[in-house]
Amino acid sequence: MTETSMWTEEKIAQATRVSREKFAKYIARLEMPVEEELAQSAQLDKWYGDHHEFYKVRKESMLKRTKDPLWEHSRVMNQQCKACAYITRAAGSAFTRSECVNCGTLIMNASTDVDVLCKHCASILGCCTHCGAEMEEPC
Numbered sequence: 502m503t504e505t506s507m508w509t510e511e512k513i514a515q516a517t518r519v520s521r522e523k524f525a526k527y528i529a530r531l532e533m534p535v536e537e538e539l540a541q542s543a544q545l546d547k548w549y550g551d552h553h554e555f556y557k558v559r560k561e562s563m564l565k566r567t568k569d570p571l572w573e574h575s576r577v578m579n580q581q582c583k584a585c586a587y588i589t590r591a592a593g594s595a596f597t598r599s600e601c602v603n604c605g606t607l608i609m610n611a612s613t614d615v616d617v618l619c620k621h622c623a624s625i626l627g628c629c630t631h632c633g634a635e636m637e638e639p640c
């Protein structure tokens with residue numbers, strides 16, 4: 502890390518907290534029995550109420566993915582934390598420019614949900630390109 506780094510330890514720690522919390526919630530939801538989850542959400546029940554088995558299989562495969570060495574490899578290659586790599590982001594699919602918060606380099610994003618760091622800074626800082634959280638070791 503250089504002394505001129507704008508993406509400070511404090512910011513990294515904050516982003517890391519958010520990322521880990523988000524991912525823990527995601528896993529907890531995937532591990533929750535389908536019946537229990539549908540009982541908690543009218544929206545989900547509307548979508549999957551008649552397709553419990555389908556939803557269960559879908560959840561299992563999403564959970565499995567987070568422990569799959571191949572997915573983990575591609576996550577690390579893409580320089581993304583687990584939360585950003587595994588949780589589907591809902592964003593508009595319009596090419597959007599942003600600036601790396603660390604060095605100001607222009608970043609081209611495929612969606613409106615923009616990355617905070619350029620690939621170069623993310624890799625030097627050991628952070629997620631998208632949210633700037635500290636990277637997890639592949640499992």
Ligand SMILES: [Zn+2]
Pocket residue numbers: 601602603604605606618619620621622623
């Ligand atoms: Zn940068």
Ligand SMILES: [Zn+2]
Pocket residue numbers: 520581582583584585586629630631632633634
């Ligand atoms: Zn991230």
